Amino acid sequence: MNDMRHMERAVRVDTTKIAARDVQVFYGDTHAIKNVSVDIPDKTVTAFIGPSGCGKSTFLRCLNRMNDTISTARVEGHIEIDGEDIYDRRVDPVQLRAKVGMVFQKPNPFPKSIYDNVAYGPRIHGLARDRADLDGIVEKALRRAALWEEVKDRLSAAGTGLSGGQQQRLCIARAVATSPEILLMDEPCSALDPIATDQVENLIHELRENYSVVIVTHSMSQASRVSQKTAYFHLGELVEYGETGQIFTNPQDMRTENYITGRIG
Amino acid sequence: MTDATASGAVPSGAGQGSLLAKDQRTAKRNAAEGRFKIYGLIAVCIGIAALVLLLTSILTSGLSAFRQTTIAMQVTLDAERLDPSGVRDYDEMAKVTTFGYAPLLRDGLQATIAAAGIETELDPGDAMELISDESVAQLRNRVLNNPDLIGQTIEVNVLASGRIDGFYKGRVSYASAELDSNISPEQLQLAEALEERGALKTGLDWRFLTAPDASDTRPEAAGLGVAIIGSAYMMLIVLVLALPIGVAASIYLEEFAPQNRWTDLIEVNISNLAAVPSIVFGILGLAIFINFAGLPQSAPIVGGLVLTLMTLPTIIIATRAALKAVPPSIRDAALGLGASKMQSVFHHVLPLAMPGILTGTIIGLAQALGETAPLLLIGMVAFVREYPDTPLDGGFFDPATALPVQVFNWTQRSDPAFVERASGAIIVLLAFLLLMNLTAIFLRRRFERRW
Numbered sequence: 001m002n003d004m005r006h007m008e009r010a011v012r013v014d015t016t017k018i019a020a021r022d023v024q025v026f027y028g029d030t031h032a033i034k035n036v037s038v039d040i041p042d043k044t045v046t047a048f049i050g051p052s053g054c055g056k057s058t059f060l061r062c063l064n065r066m067n068d069t070i071s072t073a074r075v076e077g078h079i080e081i082d083g084e085d086i087y088d089r090r091v092d093p094v095q096l097r098a099k100v101g102m103v104f105q106k107p108n109p110f111p112k113s114i115y116d117n118v119a120y121g122p123r124i125h126g127l128a129r130d131r132a133d134l135d136g137i138v139e140k141a142l143r144r145a146a147l148w149e150e151v152k153d154r155l156s157a158a159g160t161g162l163s164g165g166q167q168q169r170l171c172i173a174r175a176v177a178t179s180p181e182i183l184l185m186d187e188p189c190s191a192l193d194p195i196a197t198d199q200v201e202n203l204i205h206e207l208r209e210n211y212s213v214v215i216v217t218h219s220m221s222q223a224s225r226v227s228q229k230t231a232y233f234h235l236g237e238l239v240e241y242g243e244t245g246q247i248f249t250n251p252q253d254m255r256t257e258n259y260i261t262g263r264i265g
Numbered sequence: 266m267t268d269a270t271a272s273g274a275v276p277s278g279a280g281q282g283s284l285l286a287k288d289q290r291t292a293k294r295n296a297a298e299g300r301f302k303i304y305g306l307i308a309v310c311i312g313i314a315a316l317v318l319l320l321t322s323i324l325t326s327g328l329s330a331f332r333q334t335t336i337a338m339q340v341t342l343d344a345e346r347l348d349p350s351g352v353r354d355y356d357e358m359a360k361v362t363t364f365g366y367a368p369l370l371r372d373g374l375q376a377t378i379a380a381a382g383i384e385t386e387l388d389p390g391d392a393m394e395l396i397s398d399e400s401v402a403q404l405r406n407r408v409l410n411n412p413d414l415i416g417q418t419i420e421v422n423v424l425a426s427g428r429i430d431g432f433y434k435g436r437v438s439y440a441s442a443e444l445d446s447n448i449s450p451e452q453l454q455l456a457e458a459l460e461e462r463g464a465l466k467t468g469l470d471w472r473f474l475t476a477p478d479a480s481d482t483r484p485e486a487a488g489l490g491v492a493i494i495g496s497a498y499m500m501l502i503v504l505v506l507a508l509p510i511g512v513a514a515s516i517y518l519e520e521f522a523p524q525n526r527w528t529d530l531i532e533v534n535i536s537n538l539a540a541v542p543s544i545v546f547g548i549l550g551l552a553i554f555i556n557f558a559g560l561p562q563s564a565p566i567v568g569g570l571v572l573t574l575m576t577l578p579t580i581i582i583a584t585r586a587a588l589k590a591v592p593p594s595i596r597d598a599a600l601g602l603g604a605s606k607m608q609s610v611f612h613h614v615l616p617l618a619m620p621g622i623l624t625g626t627i628i629g630l631a632q633a634l635g636e637t638a639p640l641l642l643i644g645m646v647a648f649v650r651e652y653p654d655t656p657l658d659g660g661f662f663d664p665a666t667a668l669p670v671q672v673f674n675w676t677q678r679s680d681p682a683f684v685e686r687a688s689g690a691i692i693v694l695l696a697f698l699l700l701m702n703l704t705a706i707f708l709r710r711r712f713e714r715r716w
Binding site: 064066069071094095096097098099101102103104106108109110111120121124125171174175178 | 523524592594595596597598599600601602603604605608612613616617
């Protein structure tokens with residue numbers, strides 16, 4: 001098992017998908033993110049770990065400009081996706097978010113049918129030509145989220161009637177259905193039981209084939225299980241960033257070591 | 266430390282002694298709780314008693330408004346008298362006033378009395394006082410609207426006068442008739458005789474709901490027709506104006522507006538507007554809509570606009586509360602998928618807030634339906650006999666009254682028969698309010714049950 005992991009990690013990680021330079025985030029007078037620079041490669045799972053309030057979720061929300069919805073938040077610095085500055089004035093955050101999907105901490109399906117939940121993104125972005133096309137997109141997204149077999153007979157049932165793990169996979173299917181290039185996950189398993197967590201983690205593994213996945217997690221074991229790259233945040237700073245194996249076995253910074261060995265956090 | 270504990274420094278009571286025996290503090294707390302329950306029960310009982318008292322008093326004095334005493338008779342419509350020109354021309358026929366029609370009814374009544382074999386000392390003129398003055402006007406209108414009736418003998422069911430009606434509803438007795446210049450015991454005897462022969466009846470009659478108002482001396486003919494239409498028109502205007510404006514304003518303030526001093530100011534002012542006495546809105550309507558904009562007095566359009574202004578704060582406050590109650594995770598979910606702000610609001614937030622918005626709107630409408638004070642100031646207290654036209658024919662600009670104003674109006678009149686009419690109008694008003702509240706509950710259930 002471990003050997004396999006290391007083999008996977010040996011997979012070339014050359015192209016940079018997201019490049020952040022000197023990112024600062026302020027909430028009013030609070031300096032939440034300090035000078036974060038990071039290169040996130042394509043087709044890998046990158047985990048953000050760190051103690052509560054260290055700014056990992058805040059930084060994640062910068063990547064699809066969800067911080068725009070908070071009126072007091074202010075972002076400085078540069079974040080480029082595929083070489084384009086996403087905080088450029090010409091960028092419409094709505095268009096950006098179609099390219100950078102997001103899965104939230106708490107499963108938040110719309111109070112609509114399972115089908116409508118998944119079909120919502122393709123509908124508003126005009127991705128389907130007709131009903132048959134949309135059916136295909138919905139099925140593909142649900143299959144990719146490993147939910148199809150469980151819900152194929154009740155697509156018109158309410159999405160909110162599913163179990164917690166199913167709801168979270170529905171949310172992943174919903175995010176995948178708009179065919180984003182990057183998938184941001186903000187502690188996607190924190191509200192789930194171990195079995196559902198396992199399902200979602202397996203899913204993240206598969207998603208890596210097509211997407212660049214960034215996952216924020218509280219669980220170090222989860223980070224070591226699913227990610228190839230790991231970034232450790234501490235009090236708004238990016239302390240250490242590197243190969244997951246290296247971070248967990250041979251951390252360079254005292255603070256990372258303390259966190260990983262359970263002395264802080 | 267251990268010494269202190271051993272020497273009894275810990276206060277006795279909590280956590281000490283047997284659980285089977287209640288200590289003093291527990292007994293005191295239980296007693297306080299018991300007393301509080303009794304206070305609550307008393308308050309609820311007082312409330313229920315007041316409600317029951319109100320309803321019984323209104324129902325006992327008002328239900329009889331839906332019953333009417335009528336006299337059935339044959340009337341011969343004499344062509345000579347009703348259309349002297351003989352051309353059946355409306356304008357020519359309209360020259361014959363109610364004075365021309367009264368003898369027809371008098372003769373009809375005499376014929377009925379004679380056919381029933383009733384002996385009476387009353388001369389035909391006094392017997393005629395059994396019949397409402399309004400009946401003569403009603404007969405004239407019927408003939409004018411349908412000139413073919415002239416020359417025929419028709420069956421009519423005429424309204425009895427207010428005192429006769431009152432006699433069958435317990436307001437008038439032989440003793441009171443002795444002292445009453447409007448009715449005599451002999452007339453009551455004649456009415457009783459007619460009733461025995463089946464010519465005079467007291468029964469259910471919907472004319473109270475359809476007829477227009479009548480003058481001070483004809484309480485038996487006064488109805489709510491114009492008031493119901495006026496109120497319905499105003500509610501329509503309020504719904505069409507206040508709902509979209511209120512919901513749009515709330516969505517803007519709640520979802521789009523930046524949080525700054527201006528929006529704070531607007532927020533405070535909206536809350537204050539909800540507390541402004543309604544009569545102030547009447548003054549506003551008088552100044553702006555009638556004096557400045559030149560809209561007609563007594564018109565439902567003005568009443569509707571004033572009530573819209575009054576209802577807006579209620580709707581805005583309810584809608585904002587409903588929007589606030591929608592979990593932010595739904596907005597995040599939509600925005601995270603690349604929905605625009607407007608799409609997230611209209612596709613997801615608004616449907617979830619709908620039950621709350623509808624409930625607020627209907628409560629606002631119910632408040633507007635029962636509002637009297639502002640309508641008094643814009644002239645809706647006028648005596649209106651003509652039905653307003655349909656909205657398509659400009660009916661919103663025709664004079665009309667409203668249900669609560671009609672109640673106010675009738676309570677001002679001296680004839681005791683108007684007490685019954687006013688109570689009847691209150692029953693109608695309460696029935697409409699009940700209907701609206703039931704609609705609110707129904708809509709709420711329906712929208713909430715969707716998932």
